[in-house]
Amino acid sequence: MKTDKQLQRGDYYYRVSDDGLLFCKWMDNKAVTIASNYHGTAPTSVKRTQKDGTREQEACPEVVRDYNMHMGGVDMADMMCGSYGLSRKSKKWWHILFFGLIDRTLVNAYIVYRQICENKTH
Structure with a gap:
């Protein structure tokens, strides 16, 4: 390069x-x-x-x-995880990974829930 x-x-x-x-x-x-x-x-x-x-x-x-x-979607997910996240300080690397995965799972579940509710009202 x-x-x-x-x-x-x-x-x-x-x-x-x-x-x-x-x-x-x-x-x-x-x-x-x-x-x-x-x-x-x-x-x-x-x-x-x-x-x-x-x-x-x-x-x-x-x-x-x-x-x-397309970077806006990633920024929005990071913002939602930061606002409502479960992340905790820890010295164990797998705690950070585990809580990060839980955060992403909850954000994705919330987005799917909103899409389902929006489709029911229309």
């Missing part, structure tokens, strides 16, 4: 393994490194806000555009 100093904002560099795994480095304000087994190497663009507040189109790989479009 190219070093961060070799890339300017909007540049990207990628490699594809023999198994079809894409490794991509895209330079935004900092270097963003992503791996994907779903996306190809087709170029696309995203709108980025500049320091002065204007928005400009910047070249990027497909994987970055798709991540930006």
Whole structure:
């Protein structure tokens, strides 16, 4: 892979393994490194806000555009786990993992419950 100093904002560099795994480095304000087994190497663009507040189109790989479009769901789940989570401080690694899984399970159950209730009212 190219070093961060070799890339300017909007540049990207990628490699594809023999198994079809894409490794991509895209330079935004900092270097963003992503791996994907779903996306190809087709170029696309995203709108980025500049320091002065204007928005400009910047070249990027497909994987970055798709991540930006769908990251809201992960952020929402993290927010719900943080607000109502069961996580407790512990020195045992499996306690942290166990309570994290319980948190995710409860958030997913709540989302399914809301979808079922919404379908019954319509």
